[in-house]
Amino acid sequence: MAKTIKVCTDNFGKGAQDIAVYKKLGGYTSISSRLFDLSQFEVIDMVKRSNLRGRGGAGFPTGLKWSFVPRHTGKPVYIVVNADEGEPGTFKDHFLMNEDPHRLIEGLIIAGWALGSRTAYIYVRGEFLPCIESLNKAISQAYVDGLLGENIGGTKFSFDIYVHRGAGAYICGEETALINSLEGKRGEPRLKPPFPAVSGAWKSPTCVNNVETLMALPWIFQNSPEAYAAIGTGCAGGTKVFCVSGDVKRTGVYEVPIGTPMMDLLNSPDYAGGIDGVLKGVIPGGSSCPVLLPEECEKATLDYECMISLNTMFGSGAVMPFNTTRDVVVLLNTLGNFYSHESCGQCTPCREGTGYAKRVINSILRGEGHDGDLELLLSLAEQYNGTTICPLAPALGQPMSAFINKYRSEFDAYIEKNPNHASPRISATHRPGAFW
C-alpha cells in the first residue's frame, strides 16, 4: 500500500512545468488555502511533526534546523536551495527541477513564510542549464500569478526567488562553500561555528536546504504531517527519491518509502528491475559512502539507522550497484582522481593528502604497487578524519578504506603484478613534498 505513495515525483511526465497544469494537479493549494492562516511557529511545528530529515546527505531534521534560525535580529533571513548536485551517482535534483519546478517554488514559499525570509536563492550547478531555464520560466510564471513578489495574496508577506548559476565546483555542495560562492567568492568552506543558521550569507541568518527536502513540504501541507511521518520509519518520515545507476536493468529515479529493503529497490520490476550480471557490491549513498558487499545488501534497508549500523551512510540516495566484471581498483582510482581534483586547497591534509592517495592508487593500477601501499592508504584515510574544515577528504577516506578492506585480495593481486613489489616504495617520489 505504502509503495504507491509518491510525494516528490507524482507529477513526472504530466507537463507540470506549466503553472496551469501544476495547479490543475492540485498545486499551490497549500498556499492558497492554509499557509496564510498559520503562524511561523506552527509551520515549523508541522515540519517537526512530519519527521522530515534533510535529503542532501547529512540527514539533519529539517524542523529543528529551521528552529535554529533566529528572528528579529534586524538582518534579513536568506533561504538557499542547494541544487549543486555534484555527488557522483546522484541525479535526482536534476530530474526533480526539470519535471516539477513549481513544487520547489511552492515548498520555498512555505519555508519563506516559516522563516520570515525575504529572498531565496536557488544555487544550481553550472552544468544544469536546462534546469535553470525551466526554473526561470516557472518563477516568472509564479510572479505573473502573484505567488511571488510583494504582498503575496493580500498579506504583508513579500518573497523573491532568484536562480544563481554555479560554475563547476563539487565543493560548492558543502553549505558554507555554497554560501561563499553565492557571495561571489571562491567556493571554499568556512569554519563552523558560526553556523549558517546564525551567520551565513552576508553575515545574515541563512538556511540551506536540499531541493528534495523543500519539495516534500507541499505534500505535508496538503495531507498532514502525521501522514508523512507514518510513511517512513520511526527515525525519519516520508519517502526518498533514489537514483539508481550502474549495473541494473533499468537505471533511473525511483521514489520509495524510507525503510524499504535495498534489494526490493534493485530487484523489483517496478523499480530497477534486477541486477545485470552477478552483484559484486553496492555503493549505497553516493561516491562518498563506504561500499556494501552483496551479503550486507541482503539485510540492508534504506534508512538512516540501518546504514549507520552497516558502517556506511544513507547519503544523497544514489544507489550504485556494480557486477563481478567491474574492477574495484579502477573504481577507486576514479574516486582518487575526482577528490584530489575537487579539493578546494584550503586544508593541507586534503589538498596534499588526496593527491598523495591518488598517486599511490594510480601507481597500483599501473602495476607499480609495493607491499605496504595499502597500509599507507589506510593510514592516510584515518588521518583525513577531523583534520579538515569540511568533510571532502573523509569523503575519499571512507570509501577508500572500505574498498581496500572489503576487496583486499584484488588490490593485492594488482600489487603482485609489480616484479619488485617486495622492495619498499621510494615514497619521496609520491609524497606531496617531493611532488612539488
Next chain:
Amino acid sequence: MNIIQGAVHFVANNKLTFEKGPMPIKPYPSAANQVGHKNKLYPQPSMEEILPKLETPAVKVRIADLLSRYPEPQGALLEVLWVIQEVLGWVPRESIRWASKVCDCSPAHAYGVVTFYTMYKQVPTGRYLLQFCRNICCEQKGASGIIAYTEKALKIKTGETTPDGLFTIVQVECLGACGNAPVMLVNDEFATDVEGGKLTMRDGITLTPERVDKILKWCYDRSEKYEEEPVRDALGGTLVGHKGHPGAPGSSAKPQEMDYAPACPVLGLKAVAEKSGVTLTWKNAPEFTHLVVERADGSSWKKVGEPSVKDKEFIDPTGLAGMAYRMIATSGDRVAKPSTEEKAV
C-alpha cells in the same frame, strides 16, 4: 624548460643527493588544465577590443538586473562572468578586470574566482565543447572507451581543438546524469542521442560509438546550417516581475514586514488532573511575550492565571478533572487565537 625528474634524498652528512629516475606519475588530464590554467601564452585581447562588445545596451540592462538581486554587488560576480562568457565566448584577462569594476571587488579577487571554477573558459574552445564525464558511474559503464572513440574519430586528444575549430574534447567530473552513464554535454545540452533533429537524453539511453557518430554528425550539419552558433542565454532566460533585493543598487523593493504572519497560538496544550490541582504543559515559542490561562466557566471563560513566558508548566490548585482549559498567547501587540480546549484528565 627541461625538468630533471627524480627523487631528492637527505643523507646524514647534510648533503642532498639526487637520485635520477622516472617520476612515476602518469599525466592525467584535469579539467582545470584543459581549458583553464594553461593560458599563460595565449594571446589576450586588449580592453579596447572587448569593451565595444561588453558595453552594449543589452548587456547593461542584464548587468543592472543581476546587480539588483544581491545585497552586495560582489554577489553577482559569478553571473557577470557568465554573461561575459556568453558575449565573448570565453573569459579573457581584461574582461576579468572589467567584471571586477562592475562588481566592486579587486581584480585579483575576480581572477581568483575565475581560476577556481572550472567552467569559465580562459582560452577559446571549439564551436562545440564536448564534455565527457569520467567519474565513477560513467567509468564503470565504459566512458574511457567512448572518449577514446571520439578522440580517434576527431583525430585530436583530450584538451585539444580540431583544426577546423569545430570541436574541443574535455573530460570533466560527474555531470549529474548518472542514470544515462556514460554521458556527455555538447556545449550546455546533455546529449546521449539525436532525435528529430535535437539532442536528447531519454531514460535508459546511453552513449555508444554509433550515438557519438550521430551527435557529431548533428554538430557538422548544424555548423553548415548556421554561419555562427546561435547564442544561448548563459543564465537561462530573464525573470519578469521581480523588484530586486531590498537595498541593492537599482532595487525598489521593501524589506520584509516583521509581523506579516498571525501571532503564534499556544501549541500542544496538555492538562493533567492531580491531587494538587490541574497541571498544564505546552510548547513554548520564542515569540511569546505574554500568556494567559483560562478555564471554562459555564459558557464563558474565566482567567485563572498568567504564567511567565519562561515557565514550562502552570498549576491551577483549584482545578479538577474534567474541567476545560485553554491558553491565549500574545506576541508584542499581536494577540493570537486561543489554543485548543483541553479537558483535564
